[in-house]
Amino acid sequence: MKKREFVRNCVLAAGGMSICPNLLYGNFVAQVNKKNYKTALYQEESAKGIMCRICPNECVLKEGELSDCRNRIVKDGKLYTMAYGNPCAVNLDPVEKKPLYHFMPATITFSIATAGCNLACLNCQNWTISQTSPDKTRNTDLMPDQVLSNTLKYNCKSISYTYSEPITFYEYVFDTATLAKQSGIRNILVSNGYINREPLLQLSSVIDAANIDLKSFNDKTYLKLTGAKLEPVLETLKTMKEQKVWLEITNLVVTEYTDKMDEIREMCRWLYANGFNNTPLHFSRFHPMYKLEQLPPTSVSTLNQAYDIAREEGINHVYIGNVPGTQASDTLCPDCGKKVVERKGYTITSKNIENGRCKFCNSPINGIWD
Amino acid sequence: MIAAILVYYIIFLLTGRFRLSRLLVIIASLCVVAVIIFKPDTFVRNILLSSVKVINSIDSKYGNIAISEYKGEESIFYNHRLIDYEQDARQREEDIHYAMVQNAEPENILIISGGIDKHIQEVLKYGSVRSITYIERDPELIACTRDTTLEYKGAEVLIINDDAFNYIRRTTSKFDVIISLLSEPENIVTNRFYTQEYFLELKEILNIDGVFMMKAGTSSSYISEQESGILSTIYNSLDDVFSYILPIKGESLYLICSDEKLSTAIPELISEWGVENTYVNGYYLNNEIIRFNSDQVLTVIDSSLQKNLLDKPVAVFYNQKHQLEKTGSSRLIAIIIICLLLLVPFITGSNSARTMYSTSLNLAGTEIMALILIQSTAGNFYQLAGLLIAVVMGGLAIGSSSKLNISIRLVEMISILLGLLAALFALFSQSILSIRNVSIPVIISLLLVLIPAVITGYYYRRKTENSPGSRIISGIYFADLCGAALGFMVISGILVPMYGIKMTFYILAFINFASYITNQVVFGIRKLIQ
Numbered sequence: 001m002k003k004r005e006f007v008r009n010c011v012l013a014a015g016g017m018s019i020c021p022n023l024l025y026g027n028f029v030a031q032v033n034k035k036n037y038k039t040a041l042y043q044e045e046s047a048k049g050i051m052c053r054i055c056p057n058e059c060v061l062k063e064g065e066l067s068d069c070r071n072r073i074v075k076d077g078k079l080y081t082m083a084y085g086n087p088c089a090v091n092l093d094p095v096e097k098k099p100l101y102h103f104m105p106a107t108i109t110f111s112i113a114t115a116g117c118n119l120a121c122l123n124c125q126n127w128t129i130s131q132t133s134p135d136k137t138r139n140t141d142l143m144p145d146q147v148l149s150n151t152l153k154y155n156c157k158s159i160s161y162t163y164s165e166p167i168t169f170y171e172y173v174f175d176t177a178t179l180a181k182q183s184g185i186r187n188i189l190v191s192n193g194y195i196n197r198e199p200l201l202q203l204s205s206v207i208d209a210a211n212i213d214l215k216s217f218n219d220k221t222y223l224k225l226t227g228a229k230l231e232p233v234l235e236t237l238k239t240m241k242e243q244k245v246w247l248e249i250t251n252l253v254v255t256e257y258t259d260k261m262d263e264i265r266e267m268c269r270w271l272y273a274n275g276f277n278n279t280p281l282h283f284s285r286f287h288p289m290y291k292l293e294q295l296p297p298t299s300v301s302t303l304n305q306a307y308d309i310a311r312e313e314g315i316n317h318v319y320i321g322n323v324p325g326t327q328a329s330d331t332l333c334p335d336c337g338k339k340v341v342e343r344k345g346y347t348i349t350s351k352n353i354e355n356g357r358c359k360f361c362n363s364p365i366n367g368i369w370d
Numbered sequence: 371m372i373a374a375i376l377v378y379y380i381i382f383l384l385t386g387r388f389r390l391s392r393l394l395v396i397i398a399s400l401c402v403v404a405v406i407i408f409k410p411d412t413f414v415r416n417i418l419l420s421s422v423k424v425i426n427s428i429d430s431k432y433g434n435i436a437i438s439e440y441k442g443e444e445s446i447f448y449n450h451r452l453i454d455y456e457q458d459a460r461q462r463e464e465d466i467h468y469a470m471v472q473n474a475e476p477e478n479i480l481i482i483s484g485g486i487d488k489h490i491q492e493v494l495k496y497g498s499v500r501s502i503t504y505i506e507r508d509p510e511l512i513a514c515t516r517d518t519t520l521e522y523k524g525a526e527v528l529i530i531n532d533d534a535f536n537y538i539r540r541t542t543s544k545f546d547v548i549i550s551l552l553s554e555p556e557n558i559v560t561n562r563f564y565t566q567e568y569f570l571e572l573k574e575i576l577n578i579d580g581v582f583m584m585k586a587g588t589s590s591s592y593i594s595e596q597e598s599g600i601l602s603t604i605y606n607s608l609d610d611v612f613s614y615i616l617p618i619k620g621e622s623l624y625l626i627c628s629d630e631k632l633s634t635a636i637p638e639l640i641s642e643w644g645v646e647n648t649y650v651n652g653y654y655l656n657n658e659i660i661r662f663n664s665d666q667v668l669t670v671i672d673s674s675l676q677k678n679l680l681d682k683p684v685a686v687f688y689n690q691k692h693q694l695e696k697t698g699s700s701r702l703i704a705i706i707i708i709c710l711l712l713l714v715p716f717i718t719g720s721n722s723a724r725t726m727y728s729t730s731l732n733l734a735g736t737e738i739m740a741l742i743l744i745q746s747t748a749g750n751f752y753q754l755a756g757l758l759i760a761v762v763m764g765g766l767a768i769g770s771s772s773k774l775n776i777s778i779r780l781v782e783m784i785s786i787l788l789g790l791l792a793a794l795f796a797l798f799s800q801s802i803l804s805i806r807n808v809s810i811p812v813i814i815s816l817l818l819v820l821i822p823a824v825i826t827g828y829y830y831r832r833k834t835e836n837s838p839g840s841r842i843i844s845g846i847y848f849a850d851l852c853g854a855a856l857g858f859m860v861i862s863g864i865l866v867p868m869y870g871i872k873m874t875f876y877i878l879a880f881i882n883f884a885s886y887i888t889n890q891v892v893f894g895i896r897k898l899i900q
Contacts, residue, residue, distance in 0.1 A: 088592050089591040089592040091591055091662070091663065091666070092658065092662045092663075093659070094656065108656070108658070108659070111591070126590060126591055126592065128590060128592055128593075128597065128695070129591070129592045136595075137592065137594070138593075138595065138670065154662070162591075163591040255440060259441070290696060291696065291697075293451075293452070294419065294452075296422055296438070296440050296443070296445040297455055297457075297458075299441040299442060299456075300443070301441060301442050301443070302441050323457060324459045324460050324648045325459055325648040325649070344653040345653030345654035346653065346654055347652070347654075349653075
């Protein structure tokens with residue numbers, strides 16, 4: 001075969017094949033409407049492009065580039081969020097599932113999430129939305145006022161910004177939370193806490209409660225498991241406490257990664273030393289997920305050990321999550337040690353708290369109980 | 371390896387010639403002793419399952435069972451997939467009770483796979499239960515998971531080692547509740563239990579007010595496009611069979627089916643039964659949330675999506691896409707490889723290479739579809755898959771060593787013959803799948819690959835026997851391999867899942883006819899030019 005023939009044949013065949021991708025795979029991608037674009041807050045021009053200042057990743061983006069969290073884009077020299085009014089997950093959850101045990105217990109919360117996350121956790125249970133962008137998910141049209149009307153319709157007492165990472169749909173969270181606050185609906189942030197101080201301060205003004213994932217107390221493990229650093233998360237905890245946002249902390253004990261007792265002890269010591277001794281700490285059981293499907297679930301004995309260590313180190317409210325039937329779900333009075341809240345599942349079976357105080361010894365029990 | 375060492379050892383003993391062999395024999399002997407004493411399988415499994423300590427590894431006819439331990443808790447991996455672990459109250463209860471409470475008086479229960487003791491114990495919580503039939507194909511798995519000291523009290527328990535599809539086709543028993551706890555439709559073997567044919571057979575052994583429950587993937591806050599594809603194709607297959615289908619989001623996504631109305635009031639029903647549960651009860655579950663989530667699931671079902679059938683395993687296609695998404699793999703690479711392989715007949719230019727290419731594509735495609743036919747009817751047998759490959763290789767060997775001398779004009783018409791064969795198989799593919807005697811489809815499948823293998827081998831010999839140089843031989847061999855590669859990739863990954871076995875056979879027939887016609891046209895043009 002001559003060179004010319006070869007080239008001609010290749011061109012002909014390639015032309016024919018160019019229609020193949022569409023034949024083989026249909027177009028499943030959802031489109032993001034213009035109305036879901038909103039000018040992003042905390043953007044800054046730099047020599048290399050537009051910098052997003054929301055989280056410590058501080059992505060510097062050129063025209064048309066997507067942020068690491070996959071829902072911010074630069075168009076016409078400006079940074080836009082593509083995650084505004086288009087949640088892909090809308091659910092009703094017991095507030096205990098967040099988990100929040102000291103915040104409006106036994107109520108139902110209206111939960112929303114858009115696609116996107118600024119971390120890349122190997123064990124993410126919501127990876128189908130966290131590791132993608134809003135133009136690739138099936139979304140619901142739900143502008144802030146509609147979120148509020150749905151919250152009221154389903155008789156929910158709060159709105160939870162959850163599942164993926166609410167920090168990445170910051171503008172949507174902020175506007176919805178502002179509107180909800182005006183109507184007496186509480187706002188809950190379930191987050192990895194990977195946010196810069198300035199945006200966090202603004203957000204704290206409208207957020208009533210937060211559950212922050214403290215994924216590990218080892219910088220190397222943090223990086224390996226999530227792709228992020230530990231320090232900014234610790235700063236978030238301090239800032240939220242300072243801003244008087246009701247705070248609970250979750251530590252997912254991941255088999256082989258974060259189930260080392262010396263690290264758990266170190267974490268508890270840090271929490272105690274920084275005034276988090278009355279902040280509820282949830283040790284959650286890991287289930288094989290996403291890229292860690294080959295690992296077994298956390299052994300219950302490991303969780304019990306973690307519980308004991310936290311109590312030894314002076315943390316007053318320690319709970320074990322994702323283990324149905326566990327005894328470590330009751331709230332004990334830090335002073336008299338009696339059970340002030342007894343729980344079975346997500347239900348409170350007895351409550352001995354009155355005006356935020358233990359009925360037995362009158363000591364304050366931290367939390368927002370009504 | 372052991373066999374090779376032994377053969378070498380025997381050769382040495384018989385001939386005693388090689389000096390180097392003495393050293394090798396000593397090493398070989400040591401290896402054999404080490405293999406016998408140290409059980410390398412457990413050692414290898416410990417490397418593969420590095421996060422746990424594998425305490426025992428068992429190879430059954432159907433796969434590997436690894437019993438492992440981590441921080442004092444035991445877990446069992448089946449073909450490296452976690453199937454059993456301690457303190458799994460939520461999963462164990464959800465697997466049973468969502469279905470059981472839907473029937474007014476469940477007496478006869480059928481459980482397909484799952485953990486033997488833990489699931490039977492949950493069923494026995496219902497006083498009305500008289501008999502439990504438990505099916506698990508792999509007897510080794512039962513031996514590993516069953517506590518022999520445990521007595522099942524209150525009902526007759528029948529344990530059957532059989533393929534569930536075969537059992538359902540054969541049995542004359544009727545059941546009030548059937549619970550299928552098989553793994554998701556990740557391949558042709560498991561896909562069988564998510565097809566409309568299976569659901570229809572299953573309905574035959576269900577009492578009029580009977581309830582069937584199955585898992586249809588994982589349950590998360592969001593159902594992705596691929597997960598929705600899996601769910602929709604299964605749902606659409608069930609929709610023609612049952613009057614009511616209720617999705618329930620738990621740790622897995624459950625589909626409960628019946629011809630009687632179904633209820634989302636699980637906590638109330640559990641309470642009415644007086645069943646004591648750790649998780650499936652009113653303390654954890656809330657009616658309003660169950661109903662809301664159930665309605666949410668129904669909104670993502672695409673009723674226009676194809677049904678999942680034995681000869682059209684659409685669910686496998688979506689499942690594989692879902693798994694690929696996890697690793698972030700791009701389809702682009704696959705598309706580029708396919709495009710390059712498709713370019714081959716245009717690049718090679720020779721008629722012989724083009725025919726060889728389409729012939730090999732036909733053989734590879736037929737091999738894949740024969741494998742699917744075997745797995746769809748007889749289930750997963752390593753031995754049968756091996757036998758099928760052996761038949762292909764044997765057929766190629768027979769064809770290439772044949773002394774038969776057919777005129778070259780007839781040889782050139784090989785594409786037509788293969789095309790006709792493919793069209794013939796297309797006509798009968800669905801009838802083959804519906805044959806109840808398992809051995810018949812197996813024999814047909816073996817014959818299915820033998821004929822094109824012999825033809826391919828024969829064509830290769832005829833086209834290369836008098837070749838003057840290695841360039842022509844290598845060109846034909848190149849086309850042979852490329853055609854086979856394309857056949858394996860496109861037929862298993864795209865054509866069968868998207869269009870089904872029947873249509874794929876027709877496509878193969880078309881490719882072979884097209885190859886012949888192209889050659890004739892090229893030949894004609896060349897003649898005109900000359």
